[in-house]
Amino acid sequence: MYTAMTKPADPAAINNNNNNKKMKLRKGLWSPEEDEKLIKYMLTNGQGCWSDIARNAGLQRCGKSCRLRWINYLRPDLKRGAFSPQEEDLIVHLHSILGNSRWSQIAARLPGRTDNEIKNFWNSTIKKRLKMMNNNIPSSPNNSDSSDPCLTVAAMCLDSSSSSCASLQEGMISQFGDPNFHNSVDTTGGPASFYTMPLPCFSLSQVGNHNISQGLILEDYGGVAGKLGLEQGEFGGTEAAGTNSIDIDMKGNINHYNNGCFNNNNEAEAVGCEDMFGFGLENNWNNIIGGENLRMGEWDLEGLMDNVSSFPSVQ
DNA sequence: AAGGTGGCCAACCGCCCTTAC
DNA sequence: TGTAAGGGCGGTTGGCCACCT
Numbered sequence: 001m002y003t004a005m006t007k008p009a010d011p012a013a014i015n016n017n018n019n020n021k022k023m024k025l026r027k028g029l030w031s032p033e034e035d036e037k038l039i040k041y042m043l044t045n046g047q048g049c050w051s052d053i054a055r056n057a058g059l060q061r062c063g064k065s066c067r068l069r070w071i072n073y074l075r076p077d078l079k080r081g082a083f084s085p086q087e088e089d090l091i092v093h094l095h096s097i098l099g100n101s102r103w104s105q106i107a108a109r110l111p112g113r114t115d116n117e118i119k120n121f122w123n124s125t126i127k128k129r130l131k132m133m134n135n136n137i138p139s140s141p142n143n144s145d146s147s148d149p150c151l152t153v154a155a156m157c158l159d160s161s162s163s164s165c166a167s168l169q170e171g172m173i174s175q176f177g178d179p180n181f182h183n184s185v186d187t188t189g190g191p192a193s194f195y196t197m198p199l200p201c202f203s204l205s206q207v208g209n210h211n212i213s214q215g216l217i218l219e220d221y222g223g224v225a226g227k228l229g230l231e232q233g234e235f236g237g238t239e240a241a242g243t244n245s246i247d248i249d250m251k252g253n254i255n256h257y258n259n260g261c262f263n264n265n266n267e268a269e270a271v272g273c274e275d276m277f278g279f280g281l282e283n284n285w286n287n288i289i290g291g292e293n294l295r296m297g298e299w300d301l302e303g304l305m306d307n308v309s310s311f312p313s314v315q
Numbered sequence: 316a317a318g319g320t321g322g323c324c325a326a327c328c329g330c331c332c333t334t335a336c
Numbered sequence: 337t338g339t340a341a342g343g344g345c346g347g348t349t350g351g352c353c354a355c356c357t
Binding site: 049 | 341344351
Binding site: 027028029030064065068069072073116117120121123124125 | 322323324325326327
């Protein structure tokens with residue numbers, strides 16, 4: 001309910017009474033009396049035209065302000081308190097897909113939570129956490145600056161037999177140039193997997209009987225993708241079942257490998273990494289066997305949203 | 316104990332879209 | 337068809353609080 005943050009709203013606007021002159025509208029924090037008026041009116045009359053609500057409820061507020069107060073704070077179905085780990089996970093996942101400009105869509109998947117709440121939560125807690133994660137990564141001379149280079153990647157996979165969205169059984173993120181950095185992920189049970197890559201180069205490996213059908217570069221902190229000549233968007237294609245991996249090389253090519261299709265032994269070319277990031281690729285890159293290069297395609301947002309809609313809601 | 320600083324979060328701002336006229 | 341008003345939404349601001357020095 002009403003918090004202790006009680007600086008009175010614009011004193012000049014108070015005490016206007018109900019004369020016929022155009023009343024100056026109040027701004028700022030809501031008083032308990034205002035809250036009570038709005039709650040009472042909403043519970044009695046239900047939602048309608050917000051300008052009318054503001055007027056009829058006897059509030060010297062604009063309709064917008066009433067709407068915001070009701071939706072973000074007074075609604076009886078709001079869930080207050082800290083986010084659960086499940087909610088956090090879902091927010092991170094959905095944000096990976098939707099980005100910063102879809103708070104309302106993210107909120108729609110979390111009953112009792114508002115877009116504003118999620119936005120605040122993201123901007124304070126999660127962003128900070130990701131930044132800390134970046135700082136814990138073994139740094140190279142050029143990736144330790146404040147730009148925090150990282151990519152967020154979503155990998156969608158299709159079950160090879162059913163062509164329906166299936167779970168990624170096992171995955172691995174590795175940093176090119178640092179064989180000690182391997183971040184294994186277990187995503188069993190989810191229709192898609194999402195990784196934030198705190199490094200300018202990455203390898204996403206998939207093990208399991210699944211085709212990789214689609215991947216997305218969703219975020220580009222520090223202009224990493226730009227340096228690589230990439231844009232946010234899709235990479236992907238279909239592959240035969242087997243052990244797959246996706247890599248982005250230093251030229252910005254998306255390389256897709258399949259252990260079951262080691263038909264050629266072309267070594268991928270390691271070019272420009274030292275120039276760009278200050279470290280070489282010799283540790284890992286030589287192990288990479290070149291497969292087909294995949295091109296960036298159109299970002300199938302609608303298709304993605306179809307997949308998102310299969311996500312479970314947090315109750 | 317007092318002042319400084321950063322985090323959290325409620326609320327406002329401004330833009331865009333939709334709808335009514 | 338054009339215009340104005342209302343509503344929705346993301347970005348941003350600013351006040352309060354807790355913690356640190």
